[in-house]
Amino acid sequence: MFTTDSYEPGEEILLELSFTGLPGKMMVRAIGQEWHAARPRLRVRAGGTVMCAGTEARKVQFLKKVATGEVRLTARRRHVRLPVLVEIRWRRRGERDFKMAALSEISEGGALLLTQDERPDVGDEVIIEITPPGSARPLEILAVVRNKNNEDGVGLEFMARDMGGVHRLREVIRRLVEQ
Template sequence: MVSPAQVATVRRIRCHYASGEAFAAALRAAGDEQALQVFTTERFEPGEEVLAEVFFTGMNGKMLIRAIGKKWHMARPRLRVRAGGVLRCSGSEWRKLQFLREVALGKATMAPRRRHLRQPVLVEIRWRRSDASDLLPATISEISEAGALLLTDAGLTLGEEIIIEITTPGGARPLELTSIVRNTRGPEGVGVEFLRRNSGGLTRIREVIRRLVDQ
C-alpha cells in the first residue's frame, strides 16, 4: 500500500518591489548570504517555511520562491521603518533569486510568462517507465496543470514516457499521471509534461494541485 505523500502546508507572503533596483537593493540589504529583505505586515516566525510571491516592475509575472523565515519586525513609523524581515533560501530557490537579480540589473531577460503557473511544492512520489513495473521514489518540487519538476537521480532521456503516482493527503489511492520528459538540462531537476489532459484528466490534476498547494 502506498503511504500518504508528505506535504508541507505553507503560507504565501506577498513580496512586491517598486522596481528592479529596489529588488536588487533588498538582496544586498538582507546582510546575509542567500537571503532577501521583504516588506510585509504578515508576521512570520524564525524557521517558518513560507512561499514568497516575488514581483517587481519589469517581470513578466510573479515568481513563487520557497523560503525560510529568519526574522520579522513590526513597523516603526517614527523611525520610518516598514514592517518586514528577512527570508533565507537555498539550492534551486536561491538560484531563482540570483536569476531575478540578473533580470533586475538588465543582465538577463525572462522568458514569456508560462500559460500555467508552476506552484512550488515538496511531495514524495513514485514513478516508473511506461514499459516497466518497478516503481522508483522521487520528489516533485514544482507542479502545474501542464507538468512538473521531478527530482531524481535516474537517467531519464528526452522524450521518454513515464508514469507518475501521486498520493495526496486524504486520497484513497494514488493518481497515475502519464507524462513525457521534456527537459533534462536544468540543474534543478527533470521537466515532465502531463499527457492525456482531457476534461476528466485535467479535473483530476487540478484536484491534486489544490490538495498539494496551500491556498
C-alpha cells in the same frame, strides 16, 4: 518583499515574486528568519528576512540573474508553478518498475521532477504517481520530458488530462501547497 502579514522565525512562507524582466510571476518557498513591525514615525516599513535552501535557493540565484539583466526570459508557461517538495514514483511509459523521486514545482501544466541517479531524456513519456495528502490511492499522470536544463532534474509537461483529470490535478496541487 513588502507585506504587512507577520511571521514567526522558522515558519514556512510562500513568496510570490514579480519584477521587470520576469514574465509572469514566480513562487518561492522560504523559511522566515526574523520579522519586525512597522515604525511609521521613523518611516520604517514592516518586513523581515527569509532563507531559501536547496532548489529554492538555486531558484533565487537564477532570479537575481534575471533581475540584473544577466539572463533574459520570455514567457513560456501558461500556469504559475507552485513550489512543493513531495515524494513521488515515476517510470518511463512501457516500463514496469517505478523509481523514487520528488517534485519541487508543480502546476496544472507540468512539474520539475527531481531525479538522483537516472534521468529520462527529452521527449520521453513518463508516468508519475502522486499520492495527495489524505488520500489512499495515488494519482497517475502521463507527462513528457520537455527540458533537461536544470541541474536538479527535468521539466515535465502533463499530457493526458481528460475532463476530470484537470479537476483532480488542481485538487492535488491545492492539497500539496496547503500541507
